[in-house]
Amino acid sequence: MASVDANGITIEYEREGEGDPLLLVMGLGGQLSDWPQGFRDALTSRGFEVIRLDNRDAGLSTEFTSAPPTTVDLAKAMVSRRFVDAEYLLADMAADAVGLLDALGLDSVHVAGMSMGGMISQTLAIEYPSRIRSMTSVMSTTGNRRVGQPKAKLVRTMAKRETPTPETAVEQSVEFFRLISGPTFHEEDFRALATESVSRSFRPAGTARQTAAIFASPDRTPALKQLDVPTLVIHGMVDPLVRPSGGIATAKAVPDSRLLMFNDMGHDLPRTRWDEMADAIRQNADRAAAAEQQAAAS
Template identity: 55%
Template sequence: MLLVMGLATQLIAWPPALLDALVDHGFRIIRFDNRDIGLSSKMDDAVPQRKDVLRSLAGRRLAKSEYLLGDMADDAVGLLDHLGIESAHVVGVSMGGMISQELAIDYPTRVRSLCSIMSNTGNKRQGRPATSMYPELRRTMMQPRPTDREGAIAAGLDAWRQISGPMFDEAEVRGMIEEAISRDPDPYGRIRQLIAINASPDRTARLRDLRMPTLVIHGLLDRLVSPSGGMATARAVPGSRLLMFPDMAHDLPRNRIGEIADAIAQNAARASVPVA
């Protein structure tokens, strides 16, 4: 099972309890850092400017990006090739859900089953951030990350607190942020990834061609990617199943981990090549 993480978030952000639950279901788990984040390669010569972010937010035709979500899907396929894996069950969170959708669209024979979590189809009218999120998003994405370690940790905690639901665990998130900063102090990858999201095309029409078992999971408290994004994804993919949690925001709450893992396993069991 290939796990694809979201915007500016490293492979270490996957909750250990979810990984353990998926392993218990019989999956061999593959995690990786998307390009421009964590220990993956960086585009150090492409430093984004404030105007680049503003142009991307204004519209995809104005966005100038060094790469698109489709290129990040190519990265994932390259990883499968390197590992000698012909096909895998694919689970993506947030931007990772977008990348996973691109992967399923462009490489349908490589995806046994698809699970898109707290994501959207790329339709700008669906899955938009809540109005209350815009000041925080502007502050997070437009201002440079603090250069001192404690300031960076505090900024990260504040960002996670803004998007998380009632099960937010500050101690757990702090530990993840501290490790993430140690692995990758680069402040620009998150901005380049954001521009890539805004520059990438709407996937709605192409999602209608998917035929692999598909599960869509979303939280009703999500303010970063509104629940309409998950609903639109489920409507677009024929035969997909939609699972929504009333106490889940833009996070993977510990009290729902068992249900999420069970639902992913049930969806994978519908595949023509099931879990070994």
């Protein structure tokens, strides 16, 4: 792994494979190490150079210091649709990604983000259209509070969760992902991944600040309707955290986008679907290449 100084912070990243550059943007509290190796292998085997980064306040990238909102505050904001105070916004996180591209000398990339990473990817496409060749938004939503909201029972469960400690974080994570994942959730595989993540970096306050950034950022729907970028939307039909309406709304907003939904996918990346997802991301990237060739010929 390596790091660069960009956009006023330090960003940890990793590159693997050869081919078309594909930036993977992780979700809330996640780290670059949370992208499953098998899924990354599926992408590199389809001609991508996979670039992963730790978002600010996660992993080994810069950690911020402001007091984070409490779980109860965030749950209230989720239910009441109020905005919250935040040290930074999704737009700042998108600017971090562009700073990384600048540091790596990459004029443009394909981008795929999951959950909060999908929101950051959408923001990238909106605010830096010349830098994004194609976009894939996975288990994400538009920022419209009327769609993609978690189930009420899950919100109540989240509000009651105790603040994790290094000793309890792994089991809390396993318990939570058991609730939000689809029927193919493999507990022992996830426990191993969670153990690695907690050992690498433990930042619950950073996760809370990232959550605040989500709630403080505006609805992207009007801007998504103006996009001109090949877009793929992937969503699980049994996702209780970002319900399917979020993915459907994203696909409806972006012109000529494609929607791929799986009936055995919750808020997770089921290994049974890695190849299909990788194929779809490749096809979406090829759409971008075909459009570029057509534009050059005309």
